[in-house]
Amino acid sequence: MSLKTYKPYTKSTRSTILIDRKGIWKGSPIKSLTRGKRSSGGRNNLGRITSRSKGAGHKKRYRIIDFYRNKVDVMGKVERIEYDPNRTSYIALIKYEDNTQTYIICPHDLKVGDSIVSGKAKEIKIGNNMPLMDIPPGTLIHNVELIEGNGGKLARSAGSSVTLSGFDEEYAIIKLSSGETRKVRSNCKATIGTVSNPDQKNIQIGKAGRNRWKGKRPMVRGVAKNPVDHPHGGGEGKTSGGRNPVSPWGQSAKGLKTRKPQRSDKFIITRRKKRNKAWRVEFGKVHLLTQVY
Numbered sequence: 201m202s203l204k205t206y207k208p209y210t211k212s213t214r215s216t217i218l219i220d221r222k223g224i225w226k227g228s229p230i231k232s233l234t235r236g237k238r239s240s241g242g243r244n245n246l247g248r249i250t251s252r253s254k255g256a257g258h259k260k261r262y263r264i265i266d267f268y269r270n271k272v273d274v275m276g277k278v279e280r281i282e283y284d285p286n287r288t289s290y291i292a293l294i295k296y297e298d299n300t301q302t303y304i305i306c307p308h309d310l311k312v313g314d315s316i317v318s319g320k321a322k323e324i325k326i327g328n329n330m331p332l333m334d335i336p337p338g339t340l341i342h343n344v345e346l347i348e349g350n351g352g353k354l355a356r357s358a359g360s361s362v363t364l365s366g367f368d369e370e371y372a373i374i375k376l377s378s379g380e381t382r383k384v385r386s387n388c389k390a391t392i393g394t395v396s397n398p399d400q401k402n403i404q405i406g407k408a409g410r411n412r413w414k415g416k417r418p419m420v421r422g423v424a425k426n427p428v429d430h431p432h433g434g435g436e437g438k439t440s441g442g443r444n445p446v447s448p449w450g451q452s453a454k455g456l457k458t459r460k461p462q463r464s465d466k467f468i469i470t471r472r473k474k475r476n477k478a479w480r481v482e483f484g485k486v487h488l489l490t491q492v493y
């Protein structure tokens with residue numbers, strides 16, 4: 201897939217850059233592989249807003265994705281590649297030899313008509329799913345399980361992948377795109393290749409309305425609110441908030457570590473790297489140049 205630009209007929213089309221979905225299925229999904237999805241508007245079961253800046257958005261159905269790949273030694277064929285409004289990657293409709301159909305996360309460079317299979321000691325081919333112990337070191341993988349039989353959890357978004365670095369007794373050592381290196385049991389399964397739609401990171405929304413279609417509402421600054429709604433609110437005239445940046449609940453927004461110790465911490469070999477951002481100031485505006493991990 202490639203990027204698509206528009207002629208500057210309006211202010212929004214001047215800066216809009218989207219994904220050209222040529223070759224993607226334009227029809228409806230398989231209804232038996234979908235279910236209804238109700239928008240919560242960011243509210244919990246008591247009707248209280250627990251996640252701000254959410255609401256409305258286009259109506260959509262949830263596509264049921266097979267993250268488990270339990271069809272062992274059954275050959276499947278790619279029927280078509282579809283757009284999924286619930287995720288950044290594309291999904292592939294697979295028809296197996298027993299005439300069952302499932303959706304999977306579509307790997308990059310997987311084509312209509314290709315054959316895929318799950319099981320032990322299979323060919324190292326894009327789309328095949330197998331235990332980590334059967335994959336050679338240095339291979340790019342995605343949809344990696346953290347617990348055997350619990351379904352893929354790592355590297356499922358557009359363009360993401362995990363590198364299999366090596367093995368240590370009964371564990372496989374994997375390196376995530378964040379820079380984190382961790383151990384996973386070698387009998388956990390993973391899919392060969394990287395996730396489709398790698399150009400997702402290069403799109404430019406172009407206009408506020410496109411975010412509203414996605415169910416994203418505007419974010420109001422804390423200094424523009426009243427004191428009852430935010431610690432930075434209130435004051436006579438335009439103020440800076442009067443204190444260090446905090447969340448609406450008073451928690452520091454300047455790098456305070458809030459992650460609690462997890463049982464899985466013992467499997468992390470090296471933590472993810474801190475992001476170093478390079479900025480450029482031009483005509484009074486600040487632009488992000490690079491983001492290095």
